[in-house]
Amino acid sequence: MSTYLDHAATTPMAPAALEAYAAALAEVGNPSSLHTSGRRARALVEEARERIGSALDARPSEVIFTSGGTEADNLAVKGTFRARVAADHSRRMVIASGIEHHAVLDPIEYLVAAEGAAPSWLEPDRCGHVSVDDLTATLARSAAQAALITVMWANNEVGTVQPIAELAEVARAHGVPFHTDAVQAVGHLPVSFADSGVDLMTVTAHKLGGPVGVGALLARRDATLVPLSHGGGQERQVRSGTLDAAGVHAFAVALDDAVRVRDVEAKRLGALRDRLIEGAIGLDLGITVSGCWTPGDIEGRLPGNAHLLVPDAEGDSLLYLLDAAGVEVSTGSACQAGVPRPSHVLLAMGYTEREARGAIRVSLGWSSSDADVDAFLGALPGVVERARRASQRAR
Amino acid sequence: MTARLRVVAAMSGGVDSAVAASRMVEAGHEVVGVHLALSQSAATLRESARGCCTIEDAGDARRVADRLGIPFYVWDMAERFREDVMEDFVAEYAAGRTPNPCLRCNEKIKFAALLDKALGLGFDAVATGHYAQIVQAADGRRELHRAVDAAKDQSYVLGVLDEDQLVHAFFPLGDTTKPAIREEAAARGFSVAKKPDSHDICFIPDGDTRGFLAGRLGEQPGELVTTDGEVVGTHAGAFGFTVGQRRGLGIDRSRLDGEPRYVVDVDAPTNRVVIGTAELLGVRQITGEHARWCGPVPIGTIRAGAQVRAHGEEVGCAAYQGPAGELEVTLDAPIRGVAPGQSVVLYDGTRVIGSATISSTRAHPQSR
Numbered sequence: 001m002s003t004y005l006d007h008a009a010t011t012p013m014a015p016a017a018l019e020a021y022a023a024a025l026a027e028v029g030n031p032s033s034l035h036t037s038g039r040r041a042r043a044l045v046e047e048a049r050e051r052i053g054s055a056l057d058a059r060p061s062e063v064i065f066t067s068g069g070t071e072a073d074n075l076a077v078k079g080t081f082r083a084r085v086a087a088d089h090s091r092r093m094v095i096a097s098g099i100e101h102h103a104v105l106d107p108i109e110y111l112v113a114a115e116g117a118a119p120s121w122l123e124p125d126r127c128g129h130v131s132v133d134d135l136t137a138t139l140a141r142s143a144a145q146a147a148l149i150t151v152m153w154a155n156n157e158v159g160t161v162q163p164i165a166e167l168a169e170v171a172r173a174h175g176v177p178f179h180t181d182a183v184q185a186v187g188h189l190p191v192s193f194a195d196s197g198v199d200l201m202t203v204t205a206h207k208l209g210g211p212v213g214v215g216a217l218l219a220r221r222d223a224t225l226v227p228l229s230h231g232g233g234q235e236r237q238v239r240s241g242t243l244d245a246a247g248v249h250a251f252a253v254a255l256d257d258a259v260r261v262r263d264v265e266a267k268r269l270g271a272l273r274d275r276l277i278e279g280a281i282g283l284d285l286g287i288t289v290s291g292c293w294t295p296g297d298i299e300g301r302l303p304g305n306a307h308l309l310v311p312d313a314e315g316d317s318l319l320y321l322l323d324a325a326g327v328e329v330s331t332g333s334a335c336q337a338g339v340p341r342p343s344h345v346l347l348a349m350g351y352t353e354r355e356a357r358g359a360i361r362v363s364l365g366w367s368s369s370d371a372d373v374d375a376f377l378g379a380l381p382g383v384v385e386r387a388r389r390a391s392q393r394a395r
Numbered sequence: 396m397t398a399r400l401r402v403v404a405a406m407s408g409g410v411d412s413a414v415a416a417s418r419m420v421e422a423g424h425e426v427v428g429v430h431l432a433l434s435q436s437a438a439t440l441r442e443s444a445r446g447c448c449t450i451e452d453a454g455d456a457r458r459v460a461d462r463l464g465i466p467f468y469v470w471d472m473a474e475r476f477r478e479d480v481m482e483d484f485v486a487e488y489a490a491g492r493t494p495n496p497c498l499r500c501n502e503k504i505k506f507a508a509l510l511d512k513a514l515g516l517g518f519d520a521v522a523t524g525h526y527a528q529i530v531q532a533a534d535g536r537r538e539l540h541r542a543v544d545a546a547k548d549q550s551y552v553l554g555v556l557d558e559d560q561l562v563h564a565f566f567p568l569g570d571t572t573k574p575a576i577r578e579e580a581a582a583r584g585f586s587v588a589k590k591p592d593s594h595d596i597c598f599i600p601d602g603d604t605r606g607f608l609a610g611r612l613g614e615q616p617g618e619l620v621t622t623d624g625e626v627v628g629t630h631a632g633a634f635g636f637t638v639g640q641r642r643g644l645g646i647d648r649s650r651l652d653g654e655p656r657y658v659v660d661v662d663a664p665t666n667r668v669v670i671g672t673a674e675l676l677g678v679r680q681i682t683g684e685h686a687r688w689c690g691p692v693p694i695g696t697i698r699a700g701a702q703v704r705a706h707g708e709e710v711g712c713a714a715y716q717g718p719a720g721e722l723e724v725t726l727d728a729p730i731r732g733v734a735p736g737q738s739v740v741l742y743d744g745t746r747v748i749g750s751a752t753i754s755s756t757r758a759h760p761q762s763r
Contacts, residue, residue, distance in 0.1 A: 316468070316470065316471070317512070317515075317516060320427075320466075320468055320516065321516065321517075323466065324427075324466070341471075386515070386516060386517055387516070389515045389516075390511075390512050390514075390515025390516045391515070392515065393511040393512065393514060393515035
């Protein structure tokens with residue numbers, strides 16, 4: 001029986017969502033069909049839209065279903081950029097934090113390479129925070145050239161939570177559309193689309209107990225987006241393709257549950273996380289926690305995120321040894337063909353490549369328990385000692 | 396009787412390493428599959444299967460590991476590979492020599508960087524899909540021997556391994572022929588059973604070594620001269636030539652005597668490529684450096700068989716390691732086209748004695 005501590009990658013489906021998913025998958029019906037089965041499927045989709053809107057404080061019409069977070073990020077970044085450039089050719093600047101997920105970074109880099117976008121990076125501090133003053137200064141200089149701003153709500157590697165409402169307010173004052181990738185935030189932090197003031201928000205089901213392959217872009221009704229895929233005109237003509245009725249239904253069930261218990265669950269996870277971090281630091285192996293962590297803080301840092309730096313060890317050795325001991329964690333950074341690279345997030349936060357090499361992300365979720373933390377802390381000393389030996393030999 | 400060992404199976408994504416891994420599993424060892432990422436751009440996806448390091452290769456290796464039910468990881472050794480193999484390869488050619496990067500990779504990567512990391516992580520050994528045999532001698536030493544399939548024998552590229560490395564090495568395919576390995580792979584249901592063999596240098600997938608070198612070293616126009624010093628043509632860089640090479644010289648044979656001409660010397664300092672007739676290619680005396688012994692260091696002059704290229708013939712010789720560590724090899728019969736930079740591997744019957752990198756050659760035996 002393995003100890004699963006990689007909930008930020010994906011979390012097990014919640015039993016209620018799994019049941020709802022299986023039941024809905026058994027029903028026939030294309031939500032766009034006009035007959036009885038089609039209408040029944042359509043009703044399931046629209047009910048899901050309402051529940052998701054209600055859980056995230058958005059209007060149902062603001063929910064655009066997608067295949068997940070990556071598609072929603074691509075639609076937000078490319079779709080907004082293209083719409084803004086079409087309306088005014090001089091607006092080519094994309095303002096983003098340097099610690100975005102690749103689903104945001106890579107579309108920006110694509111737009112820079114292929115469509116003449118000019119990036120402007122907001123560099124985070126050592127905690128991973130983007131400064132509101134930096135955004136204010138950037139917009140004071142070049143709001144007229146700005147196509148969009150994108151800053152993630154909470155970072156997937158180090159768990160840092162950004163001052164999204166304040167950033168969005170600055171953006172709004174300058175009339176520049178603001179997107180946030182809230183994939184890691186929803187279900188763990190209080191997230192209100194309406195109150196946040198953002199124009200666009202990415203959410204996904206599988207990080208909160210729903211199925212993989214379904215997500216949504218929340219888009220204010222006045223947001224203009226050039227579609228990425230053309231076809232049947234579903235989802236406000238912005239995202240064509242037959243709707244995944246069972247998927248969005250299960251997404252709604254999972255989101256509903258996650259948001260309903262969020263308050264209690266966040267405190268529970270925060271306590272587990274604090275015990276895990278304190279335990280790891282207390283081993284006196286030189287382990288530190290990256291970013292900024294204060295015991296009890298479940299608003300400035302994701303309650304389920306522990307991101308540890310182990311000096312003189314390689315992240316992939318730590319991962320292998322923990323895996324062999326039945327404990328599943330991540331190095332947190334993006335992989336290319338299974339090869340971990342030093343995290344761009346840690347590098348942007350000012351860590352050296354050497355420091356970044358020994359990083360592991362331990363992320364907790366709804367099925368995590370004290371026993372999981374015990375298993376991790378029990379395995380860690382032997383694992384660190386071995387990984388350090390491997391790293392010394394390989395030098 | 397055999398102890399259960401913890402073994403890293405190096406899995407390239409090819410058929411050989413797949414069967415090697417499965418044989419280690421079947422022998423009862425605790426096996427973990429490791430694919431080495433050796434390319435700087437791990438995201439390349441080539442059509443052919445003749446490389447070492449594409450996404451497709453990593454995926455093929457992963458699927459074999461899945462079938463075997465063993466854990467699988469990708470270890471990034473691209474930086475070490477670039478430094479120890481690719482840069483060495485380019486530097487050797489730039490110096491007018493002809494290196495064998497597979498030997499370097501076995502010495503520096505597979506049985507050094509990979510083995511060291513594996514040992515550090517608590518493994519006992521590394522298994523690869525090389526065609527060679529390890530034989531336990533009466534005194535307990537592990538000896539490296541040729542594979543039974545002479546056509547596939549890869550003991551030559553393993554001739555750089557020392558005793559310590561051999562202690563931690565397994566070559567499970569050495570007792571089987573290649574066709575039988577393919578049959579075994581098919582019988583095990585491996586998707587890679589029919590995957591073509593890799594022939595080229597893995598980091599030059601299109602086989603255009605001269606183009607690869609030109610990309611690294613730039614064009615360096617120079618002269619093509621005869622052994623008498625007569626200029627008979629030009630070239631774009633002496634690094635593109637190898638002693639013994641006949642094709643691609645771009646000379647007008649009618650200006651000579653109609654006899655075929657070969658590269659007989661590559662002089663890097665003057666960027667000159669010297670050509671001559673076939674009889675100038677015969678080599679009887681080889682001096683080697685960087686000697687590596689697979690077992691005890693030989694004392695005095697020994698009789699051995701010498702092989703100077705991966706699938707070349709073996710020629711009888713007398714070999715002697717001098718006081719400065721240099722290896723002197725006197726061949727019983729001349730071998731044609733021996734280039735500095737190649738390795739000479741010495742055999743005693745099927746057993747590999749050791750190897751050295753050829754630093755110079757002479758047409759006539761050295762009198763000692």
